[in-house]
Amino acid sequence: MRLRVTVDYHDGVEPRLSLAARLAFANGYPSLRDFLAVNSLSLKALETGQPKAIAMLADWAGIDVERLKGNDIKSVGVSDVWQLGEASMSRDMRPGKTHRYCPKCVMEDMECGSGRSGARPFVRMSWLTRAVQQCTSHCTEIVEADDPKGQRDFPRYVEKYLLEIQQQASAIADAVPTFVAEYVETRIRGGSSNEFLDTLATHVAVDLCRNLGRFEIEHAPNEQLPDSSWQVETMRGFTRASAGPSAIETVVADAVDRERPIALEMNAFFRQASSLAASQQG
Ligand SMILES: [Zn+2]
Numbered sequence: 001m002r003l004r005v006t007v008d009y010h011d012g013v014e015p016r017l018s019l020a021a022r023l024a025f026a027n028g029y030p031s032l033r034d035f036l037a038v039n040s041l042s043l044k045a046l047e048t049g050q051p052k053a054i055a056m057l058a059d060w061a062g063i064d065v066e067r068l069k070g071n072d073i074k075s076v077g078v079s080d081v082w083q084l085g086e087a088s089m090s091r092d093m094r095p096g097k098t099h100r101y102c103p104k105c106v107m108e109d110m111e112c113g114s115g116r117s118g119a120r121p122f123v124r125m126s127w128l129t130r131a132v133q134q135c136t137s138h139c140t141e142i143v144e145a146d147d148p149k150g151q152r153d154f155p156r157y158v159e160k161y162l163l164e165i166q167q168q169a170s171a172i173a174d175a176v177p178t179f180v181a182e183y184v185e186t187r188i189r190g191g192s193s194n195e196f197l198d199t200l201a202t203h204v205a206v207d208l209c210r211n212l213g214r215f216e217i218e219h220a221p222n223e224q225l226p227d228s229s230w231q232v233e234t235m236r237g238f239t240r241a242s243a244g245p246s247a248i249e250t251v252v253a254d255a256v257d258r259e260r261p262i263a264l265e266m267n268a269f270f271r272q273a274s275s276l277a278a279s280q281q282g
Helices: 016-026 032-038 043-048 051-061 103-111 154-160 162-171 180-188 202-218 230-241 245-259 263-269 271-281
Strands: 073-075 082-084 087-089 098-101 143-146
Touching (some): 016 032, 016 043, 016 051, 032 043, 043 051, 202 230
Antiparallel strands (some): 073 082
């Protein structure tokens, strides 16, 4: 049965759990968990896309079931790889018990749209993986906050910490766009944007970029990057790897040409390259 108060759904971008949490908030339920418990529905059923769960949510939201299909979040077999929409992710890309969000997006959500303002901020699929470290709308870093009990109740979190999020939104500095977040977001949607990287599983493509970037930075002549971060390394590697295999070979060949490592040093020299190869196989 359609709930008394409904909210705008953001097709293709918003996870089902986010919609359920906003519906629960808008209709005065104490929490997402309470709302689901009353209806004998689990978080997992919604996340993984069980047909009955999708049908119930569509009914409550008053929208067509087809609009809620896709955007599944689930394990893949017995490996550590998991699926986020149409993209594969590795274990270290799991968000764990955290809320990940862009404070600027949250504040814009509050100001725009219809209905109760507290029910407007919605989770973006791309916030649910640590392979994405930037907001693709604002080029600012994604903020992580503890969600100790794994409640996944984003509207309640925003309500409780609104002042803090407001301060974050005004204080957060613009970053240089890395394009990695955009790339991953496209893969989550099932789109393609790079001839070479798209041949790899998404988590493998991201790991390849990170390892290649780290290798290049470590072997860069006269370059001081002591605080080389995940972001810096991945962006550097993405710039190279997105140009294809020959560009990757050039990075390695240039480093070999410059440093001429002797045979005994090869293991140390290729420390990152070997993990790069391992990630390609993974
Ligand atoms: Zn944003």
